[in-house]
Amino acid sequence: MKSYQDSGKVKRVLPFILATAIFMQMLDSTILNTSLPAIARDLNEAVVDMHMAIVSYVLTVALLMPVSGFLADRYGTRRVFIAALALFALGSLACSMAQNLTQLVLARVLQGMGGSLMIPVGKLALIKAFPKHEFLRAINYAIIPALIGPILGPLVGGYMVDYLSWHWIFLINLPIALGGIVLSLYYLPDYRATFAKFDFKGFLLFGTASFLLSASLELLSNSLRLTPILLTLLVGLALLYAYYRHARRQAYALFPLNLFQVRTFRIGILGGLATRLGISSVPLLLPLMIQLAYKQSAVVSGWMVAPMALTAMLSKSMVVRVLNRWGYRRVLVVNTLIIGLLICSFALPGAQASIYWHLPLIALLGFFNSIQFTSMNTISVADLRPYHTSSGNSLVSVNQQLAIGFGVAFGLVVLKSMEQQTWLTGNDTHAAFRYTFLIIGCLTMLSAWVFSQLHERDGQNLKTSPSGTTA
Structure with a gap:
């Protein structure tokens, strides 16, 4: 296996490795919207209940994304990124095999576990691999999928549902994930920190706050009842303030407050x-x-x-x-x-x-x-x-x-x-x-x-x- 220090080709390939993760996540987040009516019919569910398939993914990502930096520092960017791609691919396969809404929601949670790590860890490797004066050019090409994913998602989803079946909107992720894993094995640098201490209390506070804020957004866009929305939002903001107080006293906070300096x-x-x-x-x-x-x-x-x-x-x-x-x-x-x-x-x-x-x-x-x-x-x-x-x-x-x-x-x-x-x-x-x-x-x-x-x-x-x- 080639070493990532062999470097010229690594710098050419690395933005595309991150691009595979961005493309899968952005495409997946939009392609599902077009297909929900067809999935609902096949699973004998009401369309309104199918929204849980979207919410479960969003909330999982919101809860686990704050821990991505620590995991990369502790276990290495290559290992964590490959594991994230594998989890996302397994979740996609499980989604395509779901026989009812409960199975689909659980599979989407598995997808979300991978999705919460893919982009942050891939971008972290990019930041560390490129000097500051080369980073702009590298990220410029890596984020193209963030722009085209939301555009292609509804179009691809519409054609797949009409001419194939809804299962293919998840199966399309498998070859993309496999390609990302193969490229990562050869070209993704394995950066890690010499010292990585996990702020568990900070993670609970910030992760739960992110979870509740995301939940309030989902409620806001799909419900007219203000009381549960405001309650969820206020609790999320209160936990965010609790994290702020915690981070002021914690030497190794999950997100140090001096970042904002x-x-x-x-x-x-x-x-x-x-x-x-x-x-x-x-x-x-x-x-x-x-x-x-x-x-x-x-x-x-x-x-x-x-x-x-x-x-x-x-x-x-x-x-x-x-x-x-x-x-x-x-x-x-x-x-x-x-x-x-x-x-x-x-x-x-x-x-x-x-x-x-x-x-x-x-x-x-x-x-x-x-x-x-x-x-x-x-x-x-x-x-x-x-x-x-x-x-x-x-x-x-x-x-x-x-x-x-x-x-x-x-x-x-x-x-x-x-x-x-x-x-x-x-x-x-x-x-x-x-x-x-x-x-x-x-x-x-x-x-x-x-x-x-x-x-x-x-x-x-x-x-x-x-x-x-x-x-």
Whole structure:
């Protein structure tokens, strides 16, 4: 077996190893939504009860993701990453063999155990393998699946359910996971810490808080009863505060509080959370609008949003040069404003207009989303010290998971609220979507203020020359 120190090829392959994990998780999280009615019919369950298949995965990831940094430090990035891929693949196989809802939920928990470790540990290996001035270029290609997964998911799911069976939406993960495992055996560096102490109390407090906050988001997007939602949210916030008090006294806290003394990390966390409120809701709201307001099929809605993936990949060849030329502060502020304006623009075409008026807006949004994700992912870890890399990377992953959940829930809540404002929308579904996009777009633009707190020279250590050397 080749050593990871054989290095030139390792650096070329390593981003693709992380990409396999991102692609599986992002595809799996969206492809299931299209297939729930077919699975419900086959398992003789009500569609509304099938939501547990989604919730069980999300909550497992939220609970276990905080421990990813410690496991990688203790047992090594290669061993933990391969185990995570194997768990995800076994969970996928079990999902395809489920005979009832209980078996499907248990299989999704197994999937979630793998999913909670794959991306944080893979990204940690990437951070440690590449010098700061090469990391931007590496992560730029590794996160492409994060952009195309939510777009391809509904499209692939629709075709598989119509022409094959729902079982294939899980079986498709097996060859991808196998490829990731083989590549990891040869090319994934096996980094580990010389000293790794586990903060068990901190994990219980923070993990349970993440679990309850995620549960409140799921309740928020699927229930109109406010009492259990608010109670779950308040308990989650109380546990988060309890973790803060614990971390102030703990020398080896799960997530040390001095992480937030690093300005770029603090702004990256807060800005990513704020911006994803709008960005994360769009891949859900656009297909819904095309199907419900324009009365088109699920396959048509899937093809309509596909250009977002193509332009996202196109921008990958430009984002490094853009950041090198203009700097993180200017790019993130301007790019966030552009994304907010594009989201607002989905409200412009009327109900009688052709749906194809949305295509250029969708394509542009994919282009600028790609720049946004690369910029946010890299500035968050730009100035972390080596002893903070594992915990900081894990916290960034937890923050992203919660932010995506918040975004989806927020988009659904705004849409439901607009549908109830008949004095404003006149019981018109399309009008409800138009106002929803306006609200989400305006809030996205407001989040640009967070990135304006960056300094002009922040991210300088990530800059590269066209040849990849330090600029």
